[in-house]
Amino acid sequence: MSNIFENKFMIFASLFPTCGNYLSLGPNNSAMKINILSIIVLLSLAACSGTPENPEITENELFQHLSYLASDSLKGRFPGTDEDRLAALYIASEFKKAGLSLLTKDGLQPFEIITDLEKGLENSMNIGTKEYEVDTDFVPFPFTGNNSLEEEVIFAGYGFELDNEEISWNDYNAIDIEGKWVLVLKGNPEIDSTTSAFHAYSNERDKAMVAADRGAGGILFVAGPVFSADDQLIDLEKREGKVGIPAIQVSRSVADRILESSGNTIETLEKHLNLSRKPFSISTGTTLSASAEVKPSTTTTYNAVAYLEGSDPERSSEYIVMGAHYDHLGLGGEGSSSRKPDTIGVHNGADDNASGVAALIEIAESLAGADKKPSISYLFIAFGAEEMGLLGSKYYVNNPLLPLDKARIMLNMDMVGRLRDQQLQVGGVGTAEESESLVLEMGEHKNLRISTTREGYGASDHSSFYGKDIPVLFVTTGAHTDYHTPEDDVELINIPGMVAISEYVREIARYIDSTNSPLEFQEAGPKIQYSGRQGRRIALGIMPDFTDNDENPGMRVDFVTPGKPAHIGGMQKGDIIMSIEGKAVNGIYDYMYRLSKFKKGQVIVVSVKRKDNTLDLLIKL
DSSP, rough: OOOOHHHHHHHHHHGGGGGGGGGGOOOTTTTTOHHHHHHHHHHHHHHHSSSOOOOOOOOHHHHHHHHHSGGGGGGTTTTTTTHHHHHHHHHHHHHHHTEEEEESSEEEEEEEEEEEEEEOSSOEEEEEEEEEETTTTEEOTOOOOOOOOEEEEEEHHHHTEESSSEEEETTTTTTTOOTEEEEESSTTTTTTSSOGGGGGGGHHHHHHHHHHTOOOOOEEOOOOOTTTTOOOOOOOSSOOOOSSSSSEEEEEEHHHHHHGGGGGGHHHHHHHHHHSSOOOEEEEEEEEEEEOOEEEEEEEHHHHHHHHOOOOOTTOOOOOEEEEOOOTTBBBBBTOSSSSTTBSSOOOHHHHHHHHHHHHHHHHHHHHHSSOOOOEEEEEESSSOOOSSSSSHHHHHHHHSOOOGEEEEEEOOOOOOOOOOTTTEEEEEETTTTTHHHHHHHHHHOOOOEEEEHHHOOTTTTHHHTTTOOOEEEEEEOOOOOTTSSOGGGGOOOOHHHHHHHHHHHHHHHHHHOOSSSBBBOOOOOOOOOOTTTTTOOOEEEEEEEEOOTTSSEEEEEEETTTTTHEEEEEETTTTEEHHHHHOOSSSSHHHHHTTOOTTTTEEEEEEEETEEEEEEEEEE
């Protein structure tokens, strides 16, 4: 038996010690791979885990679900991994064993996610007959446009175009860059200052947007010795939304070759700009031919989806959605949302959100096994890729397996494992008139101290349903110091508290089931302002669609806050923002950059696509 197979088998056997009869492995299995383990595990789960004999919500079964989902063997349930699929299949298996109907053959709704970026085949660079090597001499930026360009290179200082009360600095005033390469320094002339006003404008993507708006055909970045002594090239760490021109970092040796005929070097130019504190730009006289290509690397993850049909034929087409996300951060590390990014280790996510999924399974089993069956139906969903931006719930509401207009409410549980002093937070009570009194009254019955918020949007999967005009409730015990760290483990979970919360959520659902009149949706929020970097506070009062693919033009609007500038200017939910003041918007990064250039009180033109029409809206900020 191979070490990896043996280790995973032993972990599973320790979690489910009664399953030995189902997992008999002989000595000749050394060539087995992880997919064989998966099959064995899945065949065993139905016999070994959460027992259907007791439909009540129990501490033992909650602990059993938690122990598996938050085990080291699942390696933090990172979307798209083998362990992610094992977790999803486990949940679907538990749904089926509880008596639910799976809405797909295996209970999974697959969808594609972007997990990484990779360099395409079209990355090349040459000056004359000299060819340069990708990763050694140059590297594309994550936000590069996938284009080629053969043109003269213009050196444009730090690539700034600034004129405000803090700084007046324009590297483009004295040069013609139309269609040409622009070579700019990374950072700013006060890189060692912690209070420099330049820092807010030194982001490379912002500089690329400035160059593109000025008509440049492509942009080259280079690190001077003050900025980076070792001249390290960037990694493709994260997506940042493409700009419309190729964007490349070159080594100092390549940049010095470009500058050769001008008699300058990057070191002398950086020193001059830092000492003079004045823009300095020149034509290099060098023609550069280069191509840049970055491609998203995709994989498949899942929502686990099951259905409990209502017993009343006249009402069973209506249903309550109950959900929780099952994914987490994997092993953490740089580029993840771990609060310890310098630590590589299993982020088990016992509270976030194995706790919510364990509660979801137990509630499903309780409702399905009750003597009195629900009148209306229930849809249970364990969402994938929530930590990557609510991707699973967003995918579901855009590809529903049941008509969304029949959903009466969505109840979402995210981090329900750390009940302290009987204090429970419930969000979304403003999304239906009846919700607040219901959650407070039910809390009294369960001896829970309920604090409420009205807003329907929040950092979890209920937001996707609220965006479709469905009332929502968001149940959580709140944040803690172990959040998004490897320390979020099972031994810190308040299991009796989880029983109380699971029963509380179940009784809210039962009450809604018992009422003949559907909940009336009402807008509640968001009371959130989105701004640019470094505190530049301008907002339209919208909720952007964060899952928009920057391959498509524009940025979809998920919500428009009543009384805010966008609403007053006539923007509507579902509009696609195409441009601001005539300059293209292709995703959230462009949107934030564009807004950062304006001041409160200005009137701007925002062009939106609404169905088949394009409208120009006048919006006062």
